[in-house]
Amino acid sequence: MGEATILPLELDRVSFVVGGAPLISDVSCTLAAGPRTVILGPNGAGKSLLLRLCHGFLQPTSGRVLWHGANGVDPLRFQAMVFQRPVMLRRSAAANILYALKLRGIPRPERERITADVLGRTGLARLADKPARVLSVGEQQRLALARAWALKPQVLFLDEPTASLDPAATFAVEGIVNAIRAGGTCIVMTTHDLAQARRMADEVMFLHHGRLLEKTPAASFFAAPASEPARAFLKGELSW
Numbered sequence: 001m002g003e004a005t006i007l008p009l010e011l012d013r014v015s016f017v018v019g020g021a022p023l024i025s026d027v028s029c030t031l032a033a034g035p036r037t038v039i040l041g042p043n044g045a046g047k048s049l050l051l052r053l054c055h056g057f058l059q060p061t062s063g064r065v066l067w068h069g070a071n072g073v074d075p076l077r078f079q080a081m082v083f084q085r086p087v088m089l090r091r092s093a094a095a096n097i098l099y100a101l102k103l104r105g106i107p108r109p110e111r112e113r114i115t116a117d118v119l120g121r122t123g124l125a126r127l128a129d130k131p132a133r134v135l136s137v138g139e140q141q142r143l144a145l146a147r148a149w150a151l152k153p154q155v156l157f158l159d160e161p162t163a164s165l166d167p168a169a170t171f172a173v174e175g176i177v178n179a180i181r182a183g184g185t186c187i188v189m190t191t192h193d194l195a196q197a198r199r200m201a202d203e204v205m206f207l208h209h210g211r212l213l214e215k216t217p218a219a220s221f222f223a224a225p226a227s228e229p230a231r232a233f234l235k236g237e238l239s240w
């Protein structure tokens with residue numbers, strides 16, 4: 001990074017309403033560079049929707065998503081998102097990354113260099129020429145991370161990056177996420193895995209029924225959550 005950043009990101013009374021149902025209600029918060037933010041909450045709480053609203057794939061029905069450092073540039077160019085089920089093109093693993101770089105206008109020799117680099121860093125070098133869609137779920141998740149990493153985003157949104165991965169694949173993904181962060185990328189992720197949240201979170205945002213009930217340093221969240229739903233959630237008692 002080093003240069004100007006599009007952060008901080010501010011959500012100003014963001015709501016997302018579909019057919020009269022408030023799926024995200026009046027969320028206000030600020031995300032700054034530094035802490036890894038983990039969004040927690042039960043199924044259907046609105047975690048994926050909130051990430052999509054932050055990323056800009058969805059527009060709030062009311063309220064504003066503001067990138068205070070953007071100064072007129074398109075914030076989408078400086079952030080990336082990895083979805084719960086990554087979508088791969090019907091091409092080789094390497095070609096999926098090369099294509100994403102081409103869309104960003106990166107010259108060809110540099111595309112090749114960056115692609116080889118991120119495939120190596122994610123342990124996928126020997127799978128470079130395999131069709132992306134035949135890779136295992138864990139390999140595809142690493143490929144999605146490699147593709148996002150190639151773009152050197154200032155902010156990376158990750159939606160359940162280790163859902164349906166075994167423990168070894170989960171640790172591999174966590175290592176990659178931490179390496180991306182070490183390069184200066186701000187990490188915002190969701191997870192269902194409380195052990196993972198304890199390992200990865202510097203800060204927790206707790207969502208319940210589309211409302212942001214807590215945004216607090218991870219240590220205090222896990223030691224003493226402030227809201228009753230969060231206490232029940234941590235005890236495994238919160239039912240939707």
Ligand SMILES: Nc1ncnc2c1ncn2[C@@H]1O[C@H](COP(=O)(O)OP(=O)(O)OP(=O)(O)O)[C@@H](O)[C@H]1O
Binds near residue numbers: 043048
């Ligand atoms: N485009 C949409 N139209 C209508 N309802 C939607 C839409 N997208 C999501 N929802 C609903 O909004 C709620 C929140 O969905 P979301 O996917 O954000 O939950 P989540 O917290 O990510 O859950 P999970 O833990 O299961 O991934 C759900 O009840 C879902 O059915």
Ligand SMILES: [Mg+2]
Binds near residue numbers: 047048049084159
């Ligand atoms: Mg989700």
